[in-house]
Amino acid sequence: MSRSMSRRIAATAITALLVVIAVFGLHTASAAQLTLRGAAHLLTSATPCTRAALAATPGTVSAGRSSTVVLSNVPAACSGAALALRLYAADGTPTATADSTGTAATGTVTLTVPSYTAGQVSGVALLVNGWSVPVTWTAPLAFDGGPVTPGPGSTFTNLTWSQIASSGTQACFSVQVSGAAGTTWRVDLHLDQRPFNGVASADGFQVHSPWYGQVLGAPANNVLSIGGRAGNSTLAAGQSITVTVCHYNLPAPQYDPALSYSQSSAAVTGDANYACMTTSVAVTGTPQFYAGWRADIDLRPLVDYLRAQGSGTTAPRFTAPGNYTLVQQSGTVYRVTPTAWDTWGVRDGSPQSVQVCAQP
Secondary structure, three states: OOHHHHHHHHHHHHHHHHHHHHHHHHHHHHHHHHHHHHHHHHOOOOOOOOOOOEEEEEOOOEOOEEEEEEEEEEOHHHOOOEEEEEEEEOOOOEOOOOOEEEEOOOEEEEEEEEEEEHHHEEEEEEEEOOEEOOEEEOOOOOOOOOOEEEOOOOEEEEEEEEOOOOOOOOEEEEEEEEOOOOOEOOEEEEOOOOOOOOOOOOOOOEEEEOOOEEEOOOOEOOEEEEEEOOOOOEOOOOOEEEEEEEEOOOOOOOEOOOOEEEEEEOOOEEOOOOEEEEEEEEEEOOOOOOEEOOEEEEOHHHHHHHHHOOOOOOOOEEEOOOOEEEEEEEOOEEEEEEOOOOOOOEEOOEOEEEEEEEEO
């Protein structure tokens, strides 16, 4: 065998060996990738356990901050699933640098998260067994003051009012109350504020829900508290209860000098024997609850009208038809004050009108 032929055989053998190594090397790398993919796939389910939105609210809020999130509406199919959650502010900035994790349970589950300002959170990103699940976030209501506030450790969401009549003498509210496990839940009613209008007694307050809710004694310092009966006064982990309270015979609302009232009078109508002037009273500063009102009206236009019609009187007799009192303040200025349920209340966008008439 010539030396050149030997060289060709050796080169062919080396080339074949490199091809084998390359083929087996690529195959080994591909197998490793498939193995990793398979392992990753085993960490999640083939389909999400739910596609419906879960509800999320802050846990116990103290000084505006919380370190828990309560998930609710968790279906049984998700029980035991791995959870990963992160909170986001309105601008999309996360409130923490890493996800908070936990395990799902049917109904509600409370996750511990890094402390956050409850009022600044506007959304939640949630993974359930690796699948993204939509979440509806409900921020807590701010209760620095108001007619209804949560007791210590209790958190409010979804406070709504109903049965708000223009008389201002009845009102109902409903609110979701939650808190940490073991919290003694309580709802405080501030009776010196609208719509309670200074009612001084617990009589007349009806707790419609929960069935075990009750009035906790007499008012103290204008505060009446609602809580649970023995055995139902504390909250379980993740529990949220709906408290509904009504009163159908509240005191009439009173004039409030802290509000901004305005009034306007229309042109006088009538004749020389009987003339009337209508005045409308409006208010700003109480958009939800009715307040009392009064109107100091200068009735000089009525006097002038009668004289222009030839009555010749300078001191006519004034009346306010309906449920009103009419009291002279000075000269031709008279104060009109409502006296019955159909005339008592005004609120933002809901004025009242009164007619004052004059006879020679």
